[in-house]
Amino acid sequence: MAGSTTKTVFDIFQSMESGPAAASSPTTAQAWLEHHSRSLGFFIDEKFVLPADRRSRSLNDGKGGVVCSVACAEEADISQCAASSVSGFKAWSGLSCERRAKVLLKLVSLLGQHTQCVSELCELCDASASPSALVRLLQYYSGWAQLRDTLITGWTPLGVVEVVTSDDCSLYSLMLKVLPALAMGNSVIVVPGWSCGPPALLLAHLFTGAGLPAGALNVLTGCDMTLGAKVAQNPNVSYVTYSGNKQDGVTLCESTAGMGVPVSVSPYIGATCPFIIFESADIDSAVEEVIEAAFKKRKEVNWVLCVQESVYDSVVARLRLRMSGLKCVALLRESDSSLVEAAVQEAQQQGATLVQSSAAPPSRTHYPPTVLCGAAPSSPCVVSPSPGPLLPLMTFRSNSEAVTLGNHSPHGQAASIWTEDLTLALETAKSLSVGSVWVNSHSVFDPCLPVSGHKDSGTCTDGGQEGLYQYLRPSSSTPSLPRSSPASLDYSAFGTETPAPIIPVDLDSAPQSLLQLVGGKTCKSVSGCSMAVRPQEGTATLGYCPYGGRKDVRNAVEAAIKVQPGWMKKTPSVRAQSLYSLAKALEAKMRVVAGSNCIQTSISVEEANAEVDLSVARLNLWAAYCDKVQGGSLPMPKSGSALSFPEALGVVGVILPDKHPLLSMATLLGAAIATGNAVILVPSEKYPLPVLSFIQVLQASDLPAGLVNVITGSRDQLAAAFANHSVIKAVWYWGSAEGCQYLQKTCTRPLKTLKLSCQTEEDWTQSDPALLEELWRNAVQWKSVWIPTA
CATH class of the missing domain: 3.40.605.10 (Aldehyde Dehydrogenase; Chain A, domain 1)
Structure with a gap:
């Protein structure tokens, strides 16, 4: 009909424009x-x-x-x-x-x-x-x-x-x-x-x-x-x-x-998530889905488009065609308009080019969908995205570079991977530090999928x-934190105490100098300071151990992050064999370790030997755990495959309790390294000798050097060092209520997983399966992978 404005099916498929929404009346x-x-x-x-x-x-x-x-x-x-x-x-x-x-x-x-x-x-x-x-x-x-x-x-x-x-x-x-x-x-x-x-x-x-x-x-x-x-x-x-x-x-x-x-x-709201398109992807489907994900009026996450260089021109050409007829997106607030315009101008000044909808915004409360091609990983539009319909686009050459770009964000909420190569998809999914990975899809949610924010995207798991x-x-446990009112705490002064000076008296009969363990080597503290080790207050000195501080923690973290990725990638059976080896080494050093425990804590020889036996049994138990709980397939109400599996947190700082200094150490250490973590141990400030004697056991085992580090010193000072180190992902702390309060207050930038306890009489001899499972769950974070099928 002449003058008709009715669109044909061909016109609709060319523009891919959504039809008018049905009018709703609430x-x-x-x-x-x-x-x-x-x-x-x-x-x-x-x-x-x-x-x-x-x-x-x-x-x-x-x-x-x-x-x-x-x-x-x-x-x-x-x-x-x-x-x-x-x-x-x-x-x-x-x-x-x-x-x-x-x-x-x-x-x-x-x-x-x-x-x-x-x-x-x-x-x-x-x-x-x-x-x-x-x-x-x-x-x-x-x-x-x-x-x-x-x-x-x-x-x-x-x-x-x-x-x-x-x-x-x-x-x-x-x-x-x-x-x-x-x-x-x-x-x-x-x-x-x-x-x-x-x-x-x-x-x-x-x-x-x-x-x-x-x-x-x-x-x-x-x-x-x-x-x-x-x-x-x-x-x-x-x-x-x-x-x-x-x-x-x-x-x-x-x-x-x-x-x-x-x-x-x-x-999870406001997290930056990568949308990765490999050269083996269905480009048309990927472009369609990224537009749907990125240009919503109200989006819970900010997407960053990462495209392999070999298909960059093809992706940009399809984006230009697809976006040419898109309508402007309404902003949540009129004040957002100036923020969006400033972000676009700054990106252009840094070399980005625009792919933008041709539609003119009807008012300042709307803005056209915009792709910022050639954005740099350090650009503000990538690091701290502004509100509005902006999509930064970065390129990569290899698969490893795609993973590096995907892990660049401090957030670890989710990622979308586009490729027809299933092996590549699974390898990339395992390498990305995110809680949810969607292959050839995005924003797939179901309660059976465990959603665990990695890095700065959460400290708990929802779903599944x-x-x-x-x-x-x-059932056999009690709350680890007593209810109380917050103490009046000077957070800037917490953990800043200086060690008591050691005055030389009788140098001929001076006690032995003990050493800590960093990077697989025994050493003194960086400060050179020491503190006295005594069985009880006012008794004779057994020795002097290093007074570790922030720089010792820094060195231990550097050693741990070098070895932890390789340890995490080892098969569960290999990790199990290493733990069995550690238990065997402890059994071989029973006389030395039990003797130090007996001298330090004033318990009987029989009790000290029993604690070593329990510690050996606990390490063997964690060795058995290694290859038994590994996630699996999930029953999604959609066609496709959903997988979930536990992953290591990374570097875990553990501040040990006073009671059962050896058994508590074996219990917590075994849980952490069985799941693929590296550990920095801080022995009880009151009873450090049993853990220091355990260093000989660590050196005799086949654990990688640097996987387990031992630093002695002030409990509060080292807790403060853990809290303020950005690489340490979790802190397990047994200590004072003030220390728990300090960690809750300061472990937020970035977020750290905390396990805190003020219990002084905790019974570590219990082998309740639920208690051990709770420890195991504190040492892992979950990842889900969704792979759709036709």
């Missing part, structure tokens, strides 16, 4: 809000609570209109909520696994009845969540609620769990924390971000209709992130877990330091069976 959600007079309070003890004198804050939609007002909780609300959660935990955990599973399954049908209201409310509040994804979450975790006592024996729920999210977190990410906590028998206090507040209140109301006991799920809303720390301060809260952006996660960790409550964070253990503790 009438059901609006009716629910009107039912609550557009003023939402809290959800406590199975009912909505809205005190008359509470401050409130308005929640706006994407167009600036007011959706509703949400109340801000105060101390009285927190106390009421915590008391309700304690009662809810007793009722919920007292139910059988089958009863808990039925409650979660019933919620599936309730969610089906109210799908429209939930989806409309999420859209109004900009808290993205697909009802079908929520149904999948409920079905998956109802199964685990049924099987908890069958497949996870020897573990018990923590109690009251607090789930905190940032304002930019999705409802799906919130429920990925809430549902496993409930499935394991805990009660939950939800402190949602601003956009998730109304949907979280709606879901909590639906939970009561499914038969969840009163108090098992409560929701508190607040004006800012400080509410999360205020709730954590309540002594009834057993565990805090966070999801959202890193800045708010760090604030929460610092605010809760010293309260005696464990905190784990999943700061692996993600359940953060909400459980071994």
Whole structure:
């Protein structure tokens, strides 16, 4: 027809432009809000609570209109909520696994009845969540609620769990924390971000209709992130877990330091993730998918496109063709426009060229999709991306260079790999320091996939069976941190004490000088200082050991990072043989090691020999562990293959307890190196002699030099050195409450995995399988790989 503007199928396939979205009218959600007079309070003890004198804050939609007002909780609300959660935990955990599973399954049908209201409310509040994804979450975790006592024996729920999210977190990410906590028998206090507040209140109301006991799920809303720390301060809260952006996660960790409550964070929002296109990829599919991933209005991660040089021209040509008709993307805030323009100008000044949509932005609240070709790895648009539809593009020559570019970011959230070569895909996936790898796809999420942020992207695992253990503790254990108020601590002065001077008296009868172990060689401390080793305060000196400090830690880390990648790549059976060799070497040196333990701790010869025997048995046990727990295939509800496997953390700093100095060392050392980590050991400041005598055992074994380093000195000074070293990935600390508080406060830039304990009477002779499994899980991080099929 003449003058017709109707597009043909050929025109549509040429432009690949999305069709007009169906008009939506959130009438059901609006009716629910009107039912609550557009003023939402809290959800406590199975009912909505809205005190008359509470401050409130308005929640706006994407167009600036007011959706509703949400109340801000105060101390009285927190106390009421915590008391309700304690009662809810007793009722919920007292139910059988089958009863808990039925409650979660019933919620599936309730969610089906109210799908429209939930989806409309999420859209109004900009808290993205697909009802079908929520149904999948409920079905998956109802199964685990049924099987908890069958497949996870020897573990018990923590109690009251607090789930905190940032304002930019999705409802799906919130429920990925809430549902496993409930499935394991805990009660939950939800402190949602601003956009998730109304949907979280709606879901909590639906939970009561499914038969969840009163108090098992409560929701508190607040004006800012400080509410999360205020709730954590309540002594009834057993565990805090966070999801959202890193800045708010760090604030929460610092605010809760010293309260005696464990905190784990999943700061995935804003992470920089590589999108790697190899020359063996289907270029058309890869270009289509990177455009879909990178140019969303609201994207949780920032993508960096890495293209092999041999197909660079082909990729750029397809990007130009595909992007020519793309519409401008709406910015979240008008102020973002100046940030985006500044980032583009800076990238151009550094040599980047633009591939940009030809559409003109209708206003300053929109910006055209833009690819910054030729961006440098150190460019600000790569290191700290600005908001908006910008996609940096870098090139690489070889596979190893692609891995280097992919690992350049401080984040380790996810990566997308595009290649038709399966061997190349798996080798690259194993080499990337990320928690999730998608082959020829991107952003594939399912609750059966363990999502473990590597590097600066998290300190816990969500999803899969692996993600359940953060909400459980071994039945035979007790909380390792006593609840308390934070101490008044001078963080800048912590660990800065100087060693007591050693005055020469009788040089003819001077005790022996002991040495530490760094890089496989015995040595003195860099400072040259020493400290006296005595069985008890005021007794005769047994010897002088080095007073190690920050420079000794630096040297030990340098030695450890040289050998750790090679040790991690060894097969599990090879690592097992090395641990068996270590146990055999300890058995051969039993008289020397037991003698030093006897002299240092004043225990009997029989007790010292028994501790050596237990230490040998513990090392043999970890040797057996090496090739027994290695992940496997996951049952995804899609066509394809999903794999999960544990990986080493890297370099682990271990500060040993005073009790059972030899056995505790063997237990912790075995767990760390069995999983592929390198270790820096700090012996008990009070009883260092048994570990120093163990250096002879290490040198007699076939462990690589530098894999295990031993530094003696002040516990607090070395803890501070561990906390401030960016390469050390985890710190295991047995010591004072002040030391635990310091580590919680300072191990956030970058994030470190912490295992902290103030227990002085911990029984290391226990061989409870759950206790040993907990140690093993503290030594690994999980990676999932998704490979789709046709």
